[in-house]
Amino acid sequence: MAIRFTGAQCSRLQFSAMTKPRVLSGMRPTGALHIGHYHGALKNWVRLQHEHDCYFFVADWHALTTHYDDHADLERNVYDMVVDWLAAGIEPERATLFIQSRLPEHAELFTLLAMGTPLSWLERVPTYKDQIRSLPGRDLATYGFLGYPLLQAADILIYKAAFVPVGEDQAPHVEITREVARRFNHLYGRGATVLPEPATLLTETSRLPGLDGQKMSKSLGNDIAMREEPAEVERKVCRMQTDPQRVRRSDKGDPQRCPVWQFHRVYSDADTQAWVTTGCTTAGIGCLECKRPVIDAILKEQAPWRERAESYLANSKQVQWIVEVGTEQARGIARRTMRDVRAAMGLVY
Numbered sequence: 001m002a003i004r005f006t007g008a009q010c011s012r013l014q015f016s017a018m019t020k021p022r023v024l025s026g027m028r029p030t031g032a033l034h035i036g037h038y039h040g041a042l043k044n045w046v047r048l049q050h051e052h053d054c055y056f057f058v059a060d061w062h063a064l065t066t067h068y069d070d071h072a073d074l075e076r077n078v079y080d081m082v083v084d085w086l087a088a089g090i091e092p093e094r095a096t097l098f099i100q101s102r103l104p105e106h107a108e109l110f111t112l113l114a115m116g117t118p119l120s121w122l123e124r125v126p127t128y129k130d131q132i133r134s135l136p137g138r139d140l141a142t143y144g145f146l147g148y149p150l151l152q153a154a155d156i157l158i159y160k161a162a163f164v165p166v167g168e169d170q171a172p173h174v175e176i177t178r179e180v181a182r183r184f185n186h187l188y189g190r191g192a193t194v195l196p197e198p199a200t201l202l203t204e205t206s207r208l209p210g211l212d213g214q215k216m217s218k219s220l221g222n223d224i225a226m227r228e229e230p231a232e233v234e235r236k237v238c239r240m241q242t243d244p245q246r247v248r249r250s251d252k253g254d255p256q257r258c259p260v261w262q263f264h265r266v267y268s269d270a271d272t273q274a275w276v277t278t279g280c281t282t283a284g285i286g287c288l289e290c291k292r293p294v295i296d297a298i299l300k301e302q303a304p305w306r307e308r309a310e311s312y313l314a315n316s317k318q319v320q321w322i323v324e325v326g327t328e329q330a331r332g333i334a335r336r337t338m339r340d341v342r343a344a345m346g347l348v349y
Contacts, residue, residue: 021162031077034223036216039206087309105334153177163201267297
């Protein structure tokens with residue numbers, strides 16, 4: 001398909017290249033997102049698109065590193081996730097959205113970087129052993145799983161990103177990317193920086209627990225979807241676990257023991273939080289009363305998401321076109337980087 005950029009898109013590309021440092025981030029396509037995804041990453045993406053030249057990608061190859069035998073819903077998951085990005089406020093005029101697997105240059109750079117990356121670097125990544133422990137039913141004895149931090153490094157380095165926005169727990173992934181770039185430049189750069197080292201952009205994230213107090217996850221069934229129906233939001237929050245030591249309405253509680261308090265920390269202002277603290281510790285309010293402000297705040301937050309999503313869901317070709325245009329924009333940068341890489345490695349014959 002031939003892609004033609006609009007005047008606005010061309011202007012954005014030229015303006016971004018001249019004035020804004022590039023940011024790159026991606027997500028595995030798990031389908032429709034939950035509010036934990038929004039507060040953990042998407043909210044920052046929406047902000048960053050106004051300050052940086054942002055490239056946000058669907059990491060569909062990364063989904064195969066742990067679920068290579070479970071791909072039946074992959075296409076649907078990709079576009080459900082992109083709809084949620086757009087619903088959250090990501091603007092195609094301000095940010096470039098693309099799909100990783102549509103760009104074979106990522107795989108080429110991954111392969112070339114693999115030639116000189118020590119195996120021990122990949123084995124020491126903290127999430128490598130963590131995921132093996134947390135996914136005991138999965139066959140993770142594959143090169144794809146071991147090498148996913150290097151694939152991630154290729155995703156970043158191919159766009160010569162200045163910053164990678166992450167929480168503190170993901171900072172080691174950026175550090176290995178920096179090490180890989182440093183080694184490549186040492187081996188092939190001849191004094192020049194072929195692949196610039198990206199900087200970690202630590203972003204504030206609000207961690208929301210699941211409805212049962214564990215990490216919010218669709219697989220655990222303890223999540224609230226970004227586009228959850230209002231009646232379902234109310235039902236879920238009303239049934240949410242509270243302080244286990246507050247059995248009766250007359251029992252005094254402790255917000256620090258209650259998962260609902262974590263929602264108040266994200267959604268409620270100082271006055272409401274003070275009301276909750278006093279009411280809970282004195283048994284002045286019941287748990288359902290405590291949950292009402294959270295329900296109202298979530299519904300208020302979700303209203304514009306649902307409204308924006310409706311137009312995209314009614315016109316799936318529009319979403320596909322946004323991704324198509326973004327992929328072509330990303331392709332131009334990826335190809336230029338690969339020309340530099342091949343020349344540095346003597347692969348231009």
